[in-house]
Amino acid sequence: MDTSSKATSDVTSIDEGYRKTEEKLEEMLGTLNEGYKWVVISPRCFQYKGFWLPEIYIKGSMMIDDHFKPRPSDIIVASNPKCGTTWLKALTFAIVNRNSYFDFQNHPLLTSNPHDFVPFLELFILQEAGSIESLPSPRLLSAHLAFSSFPTSMRCRFVYICRDPKDALVSMWYYVNKLRPEHLPPLSLEVTFDLFSKGLSLFGPFWDHVLGYWKASLESPNKVLFLKYEDMKREPSVYVRKLAEFLDLPFSAEEEDEGIVDKIVKLCSFENLSNLDVNKNNVKEKKRGFPAPLRNSDFFRKGLVGDWFNHLTPEMVKVLDQITEEKFRGTGLNFN
Template structure:
C-alpha cells in the first residue's frame, strides 16, 4: 500500500510572501491588547490571562490564538486533533500520525522513533503561529495533521466552515488536574496540588475552565458526529485497538481486511504505547520547541495511568471535582469517566 504524501517532520514553514514587519506589528498590537486583560498568578514567569470568551492561558499563546483566528485557512482534508491540556495529547498524536501516514515498510513508525509526536503533528497556537510569523501552510500536502488546545469558541472560523475532521479527546478531570500539576511543576515551578486544585475548580487553568472546554466540543460532536469525533482517554486505554480502528474509519483511512489479518493496527498500538514512545532515544534526550521555548521530550511522558489522581488528591477533593462535573454536564448527555468507567449518550 502506498503511503499518502506527508509533510516534513519539522515545524511548518516560515512566513513566505507576506512581510515579516507587518506580522511583528500585528503580534505587538495583540500583545498590547492581551496585556490589558485581567490576570491570575500561575506560579510561572507569566500569569494566566483571562480572554473575553472566559478562558485562561498564557499571554504568548493567547496572542497566537488570535493570529490563527485571522490567518489559518482550513481545508476540508485537514485533520485537527483537539484536547484539553494533559488529556493524552502526545499519545493520540502518535496514534493519529501512524494511522494516517502508514504505508509500506513501516515508514511512519520509523519516523516516530526519530521525532517526538509534537514535531509530527504541530500545535497551531504554540508551534505554527509563533515568532511573530504567519507561515505559508499552502505547501503542506493533504491531509494536514494539526493539533490544538484552543477552546471551541476561539477556533479559527475556517475550521468549521471548511468541514475538516476534528478529533477531540478528554479525560477524567481529576487525572487531568494531577497531570497538569506535574507538567507545570516540571517547568521550574513549585506549586502545591492544593493550590492548583482550588484554581482548577474555579476554572483557572491553561485554556480553562475545563468543563466549558469539554462541553463545547461534546455539543459540536452531537451536532456533527461525522465531522467531530469524541473519545475519552479512559476509552482509549481500555480498548486501544478498537478505538484506533474507530479513529482510522473516522479520518478516512480504515484498516483493510488484509491489514487487520497482518495485525497492522496492533503493531501501531504497540509502537505508540506510552512505554514504547518514552523509551525512544529522541524522547529520552531530545527537545521540541513549544511557544518558542525548547522543552525536554521526556516531560511529555509520565505514567499515563487511569485513576492516578488517588495518589495526590484527597477523597474530598475528588468528590468536589465530581460534583462540579455532574453539575456542569447535567442535561448534556455526557457523563465523563469516574474511576475506570466511561458512559456516554448518545
C-alpha cells in the same frame, strides 16, 4: 510570479501580520482579565474568549483568525493539556501515514517525538511563518484552544481527547512543576487544585473546554470525533479503528489480516514511546515565547487511569466530582 518569489511574498506577508497582531495584542491586553502567573508556556495568562490562555496562545489564536487558511482535509488533534495529547498525536500520525511508513521496525515515531509531526497550530503559525501553506494535505496539526475559539470558517476535522478531570489535574500539576523556571518555587498540589477547581487552569475552565467539543461532536459528528482517554486505554484497538474510519481511512481486510491495527497500538503505546531514547534523552530548543526549553521526557509520566487516587484527598475528590456532575448534568457526558 515564480514559486520562490511567491514563497518569499507569503513569508513577508505573515511576518507583517505577526507584527500587526503583536501591536493589536498589546493594545488589547490592558482590557483583559489577567490570571494566575503559571509561568510555564508564557509569563502571563489572560482570559480570552472565555478561557484562560497563556499570552503566546492568545497571539497564536489571533493569527489563526487573521491569517490561517483552513482546508477541508486538515486534521486538528485537540485537547486540554495532559489528557493524552501525545498519544493521540502518535496514533493519528501512524494511521494517516501508514502507507508511507509501513515498516514498523524503522518507523519515524521510533526516532522522533510525536509533537514533531503534529505541531500546535497556535505556536506553529507564530514560529514557522509561511510554512503552513506549503505543508501537503492532509495537514496534521494540533491545538489546545477551545472549540468556540476557532473561526467558524474552520471546515476541517477535529479529533478531541478528554480525560477524567481528577487525573488531568494531577498530571497537570506534575507537568507544570517540570516546566517552571528554577528560580521559582514549585506549585503545591493544594494551589493547583484550588485554581483548577475554580476554572483558572491553563486553557480552562476544564469542564467548559470539554463541553464545547462534546456538543460540537453531537451537532457535527462528521466534523468532530470526541474520545475519552479511559475508553481508549481500555480498548485501544477499537478506538484506533474508529479513528481511522472517522478520517475516511478505514483499515482494509488485508491490513486487518496483517495485524496493522495491533502494530499501530503497540508502536504508539505509552510503554513503547516513553522508553525510546529520543523521548528519554532528547532536549528541545527553547521556543519563542517559552520561559524554558521543553524536554521530550516532559511529555511522559505514567499514562495511567486512576492515579489521582494516590494524590488527591477525599475532600478534593468530592469537590471535583461535584463540579463534574453539575457541569455535565443533562449533557449525556460522564466519566463513570
